[in-house]
Amino acid sequence: MRLRAGRQPVAPSELVYLSRAHKYSWLHCRDGRQWLVPYSLKRLQAQLPPASFVRLHRSYLVNRWFLDRVETHPTSHHRLYLVSGMSPLVSRGHWVRIRQELGLVQQPGVALPINGYLGRGYYHPRRLRLYVGF
Numbered sequence: 001m002r003l004r005a006g007r008q009p010v011a012p013s014e015l016v017y018l019s020r021a022h023k024y025s026w027l028h029c030r031d032g033r034q035w036l037v038p039y040s041l042k043r044l045q046a047q048l049p050p051a052s053f054v055r056l057h058r059s060y061l062v063n064r065w066f067l068d069r070v071e072t073h074p075t076s077h078h079r080l081y082l083v084s085g086m087s088p089l090v091s092r093g094h095w096v097r098i099r100q101e102l103g104l105v106q107q108p109g110v111a112l113p114i115n116g117y118l119g120r121g122y123y124h125p126r127r128l129r130l131y132v133g134f
Helices: 041-047 092-102
Strands: 015-021 024-029 034-037 053-057 060-063 067-071 078-082 121-124 129-132
Touching: 015 041, 041 053, 041 060, 053 092, 078 092
Parallel strands: none
Antiparallel strands: 015 024, 015 060, 024 034, 053 060, 067 078, 121 129
16 A cells, blocks of 8 residues: 555555544554545555454444454443554444454353453454453
8 A cells, every 4th residue: 555645655564543534544553653645444445455454433444453452331332442542432333243353252151340340251263362341
């Protein structure tokens, strides 16, 4: 993928997430660099490897390999935390699709108390990390 400003090549593995800015998009790299490019998220998503990027909703496209943890909530939005510290919300309507795309599997019988609330545990089979809900 090539950027418009200076035509610098950016490897998809360097991108942590992409965010929408009307008909433009912000590219956010792991080293903190950001670029505004004149392409929609839909167009960029078609150019990126689908095995690495997942669309949260119309405003965010995240690199699944920079996912740090997932927090679930039974009555409201779920939240993904990226290693960059960014934490976009995921609506309940999109949660089933996102959970399938990320390969999150609910562990039977896992319930961990966090801040006094009994949450649900998820793990990612490829990375074998435990994701704990609140």
